[in-house]
Amino acid sequence: MNALPQLLDERGVLVCVGTGGVGKTTTAAALAMAAARRGRRVCVLTIDPARRLSDAMGLDDGALGNEPRRIELPAAPLDMQEGHDTGGELWAVMLDTAITFDALIANYAPSEHQRQTILANRFYRNIAESMSGAHEYMAMEKLYELHADDRFDLVVVDTPPTTNAIDFLEAPDRIRRFLDHRLYSVLVTPTGGLARVANAAARTFLRSVARIVGASVVDDAIEFFAAFDGMEDGFRARAATVERLLRDEGTAFVAVAVPRPDVVRDVLAFAALLDGTGISTDAVVVNRVHPRFVRALPNGVDDPALAPFAAVLAESVAIAAAEDAALAPLEELLRAEVVRVPLLAADVHDLVGLDALGPLLLD
Numbered sequence: 001m002n003a004l005p006q007l008l009d010e011r012g013v014l015v016c017v018g019t020g021g022v023g024k025t026t027t028a029a030a031l032a033m034a035a036a037r038r039g040r041r042v043c044v045l046t047i048d049p050a051r052r053l054s055d056a057m058g059l060d061d062g063a064l065g066n067e068p069r070r071i072e073l074p075a076a077p078l079d080m081q082e083g084h085d086t087g088g089e090l091w092a093v094m095l096d097t098a099i100t101f102d103a104l105i106a107n108y109a110p111s112e113h114q115r116q117t118i119l120a121n122r123f124y125r126n127i128a129e130s131m132s133g134a135h136e137y138m139a140m141e142k143l144y145e146l147h148a149d150d151r152f153d154l155v156v157v158d159t160p161p162t163t164n165a166i167d168f169l170e171a172p173d174r175i176r177r178f179l180d181h182r183l184y185s186v187l188v189t190p191t192g193g194l195a196r197v198a199n200a201a202a203r204t205f206l207r208s209v210a211r212i213v214g215a216s217v218v219d220d221a222i223e224f225f226a227a228f229d230g231m232e233d234g235f236r237a238r239a240a241t242v243e244r245l246l247r248d249e250g251t252a253f254v255a256v257a258v259p260r261p262d263v264v265r266d267v268l269a270f271a272a273l274l275d276g277t278g279i280s281t282d283a284v285v286v287n288r289v290h291p292r293f294v295r296a297l298p299n300g301v302d303d304p305a306l307a308p309f310a311a312v313l314a315e316s317v318a319i320a321a322a323e324d325a326a327l328a329p330l331e332e333l334l335r336a337e338v339v340r341v342p343l344l345a346a347d348v349h350d351l352v353g354l355d356a357l358g359p360l361l362l363d
């Protein structure tokens with residue numbers, strides 16, 4: 001039985017993971033749309049900075065931003081109208097790391113003065129806009145925000161390619177490690193923050209850092225940590241909450257792949273990583289599977305008059321065999337449901353195209 005309909009009906013978060021280029025963004029958008037057709041209020045979140053989600057939905061460039069936007073659903077195709085629930089809604093949002101980070105600071109800053117100091121601080125702007133890991137952490141933060149938003153029953157997440165998706169899962173822990181870091185604790189002590197930088201060892205350390213990166217950078221950093229004082233507990237608690245959300249039984253992981261040995265290896269490696277942290281992969285979507293015209297060449301096809309036809313059939317049988325061989329380890333090693341989606345004749349670039357993927361994903 002295909003596990004996807006039940007995941008779409010019952011879960012609160014669905015995270016799509018997989019290597020780039022396999023159709024992850026398309027699949028996330030199609031799953032979100034299918035859930036909306038089934039009556040749920042769905043928000044699809046893309047973290048991929050490439051504008052693929054707006055492409056797949058046929059929206060203009062710049063149509064998606066950090067605030068969820070309602071997407072008007074076209075009339076359901078005739079064959080879908082029966083049993084289709086009209087109460088569903090589709091929303092979409094594209095993560096903006098810096099805006100999300102600023103909102104988080106605003107949330108935890110104990111005073112308006114501290115909030116403004118941090119937001120204007122150059123060291124902070126640097127972290128918010130370019131620190132590796134900030135992007136992944138803010139993705140988690142955004143997911144948490146959307147999950148808590150009463151407007152949505154289900155959040156579908158389109159993650160960046162696999163390597164980053166692992167960062168994504170480790171992001172809450174990375175924030176905690178940053179807060180536990182020795183440099184951080186030298187700069188900010190529980191009582192009085194900056195004052196304790198008077199410590200001789202710290203002063204020597206900061207002087208040598210200043211020689212390398214410039215005194216103003218150090219001043220900015222000190223100002224940032226001083227203003228950040230008192231906010232770590234909020235951040236730590238939030239990181240733990242976000243981590244719990246990922247492990248929650250209401251959260252599902254769907255891997256997206258294509259029938260190629262290297263991609264299948266990536267999926268298995270990622271599933272093993274997830275498994276190591278106690279998270280199971282609930283389903284695997286294998287996208288772009290070639291059509292199976294016949295299982296084997298029929299008798300009599302060696303008639304010379306049929307040669308061109310026979311060549312096409314032979315190639316199709318060979319491709320199908322290679323794809324099945326590539327997929328065999330998935331079906332053997334993973335307890336997850338494997339759902340096959342055919343290679344389509346054209347790109348998916350609008351809501352009608354996404355709608356057409358629904359039955360292929362769910363039946």
Ligand SMILES: Nc1ncnc2c1ncn2[C@@H]1O[C@H](COP(=O)(O)OP(=O)(O)O)[C@@H](O)[C@H]1O
Pocket residue numbers: 019020021022023024025026027052287288289341342343344345346347348349
């Ligand atoms: N089953 C399919 N058949 C044909 N084209 C597809 C299929 N799935 C996705 N595509 C196309 O493949 C391209 C890459 O898809 P995308 O979802 O952006 O991949 P990813 O997010 O994994 O990088 C897009 O042009 C999309 O329309």
Ligand SMILES: [Mg+2]
Pocket residue numbers: 021024025026048052
């Ligand atoms: Mg993508």
